[in-house]
Amino acid sequence: MKRVPRTMAAVRSSVRSGASRLVDRVRNRDAPRDRQALSSLAGEVALRTFRREEVLSHQNQIFEDSLRLSRSFSGPNFKRVGRDDLVRMVKMYDARFFDGKVLPLAAAEGMDFSISSRMTKVAGKLVTHYPDGTAKGKRRFELVLSSTLLFQTFEDQGQKVEVTGRTCMNRLEAMQRVVEHEFVHLIEMLVWNSGNCSEARFQSIAKRYFLHTDYRHSLITQRERAAMRFNLRLGDQVRFKHDGKVLEGRVNRITRRATVLVPSHRGELFCDGRRYQRFYVPLEKLQKAS
Numbered sequence: 008m009k010r011v012p013r014t015m016a017a018v019r020s021s022v023r024s025g026a027s028r029l030v031d032r033v034r035n036r037d038a039p040r041d042r043q044a045l046s047s048l049a050g051e052v053a054l055r056t057f058r059r060e061e062v063l064s065h066q067n068q069i070f071e072d073s074l075r076l077s078r079s080f081s082g083p084n085f086k087r088v089g090r091d092d093l094v095r096m097v098k099m100y101d102a103r104f105f106d107g108k109v110l111p112l113a114a115a116e117g118m119d120f121s122i123s124s125r126m127t128k129v130a131g132k133l134v135t136h137y138p139d140g141t142a143k144g145k146r147r148f149e150l151v152l153s154s155t156l157l158f159q160t161f162e163d164q165g166q167k168v169e170v171t172g173r174t175c176m177n178r179l180e181a182m183q184r185v186v187e188h189e190f191v192h193l194i195e196m197l198v199w200n201s202g203n204c205s206e207a208r209f210q211s212i213a214k215r216y217f218l219h220t221d222y223r224h225s226l227i228t229q230r231e232r233a234a235m236r237f238n239l240r241l242g243d244q245v246r247f248k249h250d251g252k253v254l255e256g257r258v259n260r261i262t263r264r265a266t267v268l269v270p271s272h273r274g275e276l277f278c279d280g281r282r283y284q285r286f287y288v289p290l291e292k293l294q295k296a297s
């Protein structure tokens with residue numbers, strides 16, 4: 008959503024009518040790239056440390072509050088996620104870890120949030136737009152979360168996924184880790200106008216604030232794991248042993264196990280007009296047939 012520019016008269020009148028907190032907000036909104044505020048934030052994020060239990064307790068509270076306040080979440084392995092869930096979560100992080108200082112500074116320059124179902128390579132991203140075409144000019148930040156990657160994982164009960172070096176038991180935990188990672192990107196861009204999660208400064212912040220031990224933030228799906236470790240993809244022709252016989256079929260689905268369709272006159276009728284029996288085979292038991 009575009010922010011409507013306010014006239015100075017409007018600013019003055021709201022300053023007069025409001026409390027001092029409002030004055031701060033107005034000042035922030037109207038002072039993009041406030042040098043003093045940004046350098047004080049830089050000093051803080053470069054040094055601040057938290058006790059491990061403190062971080063875990065904040066993260067836990069954000070987990071609970073997200074579940075309680077969301078209109079979309081049916082549980083930790085939710086099937087829907089709204090933009091409002093993302094915005095609320097980012098605000099909670101700002102409030103608990105940065106005393107609410109980061110978002111007003113970002114919003115002074117322009118801050119958008121979105122959920123994307125088309126983003127399939129990374130679970131989240133932080134984009135800095137430079138509408139003037141120069142890094143010294145105006146900026147606008149955009150934090151995007153991939154719903155597709157979240158929904159592709161935790162399809163099975165008890166599945167665990169590693170994000171940012173931490174084991175996640177469900178979608179909500181994974182979403183938190185991704186949001187934390189992107190939040191660190193936002194801070195680096197805001198304060199230093201540069202940054203990279205493969206570098207020391209990023210990793211130091213991510214570790215001190217959120218206990219991240221790895222900068223990789225893509226959710227490794229079972230499908231990707233299968234592709235990497237076992238060189239298996241959907242549609243591959245495979246062989247496996249079943250009751251002492253070797254069967255051959257096609258990989259139809261990959262979760263923790265692969266669903267292999269084996270042609271059989273006793274099987275179910277599929278949309279290609281043929282009959283197949285389904286077998287659920289552990290990935291390591293499959294052999295490529297061709």
Ligand SMILES: [Zn+2]
Nearest residue numbers: 188192204224
């Ligand atoms: Zn990153």
